[in-house]
Amino acid sequence: GEDVEQSLFLSVREGDSSVINCTYTDSSSTYLYWYKQEPGAGLQLLTYIFSNMDMKQDQRLTVLLNKKDKHLSLRIADTQTGDSAIYFCAESMRNNRLAFGKGNQVVVIP
Amino acid sequence: DTGVSQNPRHKITKRGQNVTFRCDPISEHNRLYWYRQTLGQGPEFLTYFQNEAQLEKSRLLSDRFSAERPKGSFSTLEIQRTEQGDSAMYLCASSFGSENEKLFFGSGTQLSVL
Numbered sequence: 001g002e003d004v005e006q007s008l009f010l011s012v013r014e015g016d017s018s019v020i021n022c023t024y025t026d027s028s029s030t031y032l033y034w035y036k037q038e039p040g041a042g043l044q045l046l047t048y049i050f051s052n053m054d055m056k057q058d059q060r061l062t063v064l065l066n067k068k069d070k071h072l073s074l075r076i077a078d079t080q081t082g083d084s085a086i087y088f089c090a091e092s093m094r095n096n097r098l099a100f101g102k103g104n105q106v107v108v109i110p
Numbered sequence: 111d112t113g114v115s116q117n118p119r120h121k122i123t124k125r126g127q128n129v130t131f132r133c134d135p136i137s138e139h140n141r142l143y144w145y146r147q148t149l150g151q152g153p154e155f156l157t158y159f160q161n162e163a164q165l166e167k168s169r170l171l172s173d174r175f176s177a178e179r180p181k182g183s184f185s186t187l188e189i190q191r192t193e194q195g196d197s198a199m200y201l202c203a204s205s206f207g208s209e210n211e212k213l214f215f216g217s218g219t220q221l222s223v224l
Contacts, residue, residue: 042201042215088152097143098213100152
C-alpha cells in the first residue's frame with residue numbers, strides 16, 4: 001500500500017523543539033525522506049534515512065525510524081521562524097518513485 | 111546549474127483548452143518525474159522517465175495527459191481538453207538514478223482551469 005499518514009498541524013514557540021510524526025505502510029521501502037515546502041514553492045529535501053538505521057542526526061534535525069511500527073519522526077531543535085512550512089514524509093516505492101504523506105503544517109510563534 | 115526549472119510558474123486557462131508545461135531537470139540527472147499536488151495534499155506521482163524512456167504512468171494520468179522527454183533532457187507535460195478538476199500544482203523532479211533516490215523538485219506550475 002501507499003498510505004503515508006501524517007498529523008496535520010503543529011504550532012511551536014521559537015526556540016522550542018518540534019516533533020513531526022509519520023506512519024508508512026510499505027515495509028520494503030529502502031529510504032524514507034523528509035521534505036519541506038514553503039508557500040508557493042516546490043519541495044526541498046531536508047534529510048533522509050536508510051531503512052536499516054534507527055536514527056540520523058543532521059545539525060538541528062533528528063530523524064527517528066521505528067521499522068517495526070513503520071513510524072518515522074522528525075525533530076527540529078531550536079525551532080526558528082524560518083522553519084514555518086509544511087513538512088512531508090515520503091517513502092521510496094518501486095521504480096524509485098516516492099509516496100508522500102499529506103503533510104504537517106508547522107507554525108513557529110515568535 | 112541552479113536546479114530543476116519549470117515554466118510557466120502560473121497558467122490560467124479556460125475549460126476545454128490545451129496546456130503544455132515544461133521542465134528542465136538538473137543537467138546530469140537521468141531520471142525525471144512528474145507529480146501533481148492539490149490543496150492540502152501531498153504530491154501524487156504521475157509519470158517517470160529514465161533518459162527518454164517513459165517507464166511508468168500512474169492511473170491518475172488519463173488519456174488527456176501526455177508527457178514526453180524527447181532527448182532525455184527537458185520534458186513536457188500536455189493536458190488536452192482541460193477540466194476544472196485538473197487545477198493543481200504540477201511538480202517536476204529529477205534524480206541521478208542512484209540507489210538513494212534523492213529527488214530534487216522544481217517550484218512547480220500552478221494550473222487554474224476556469
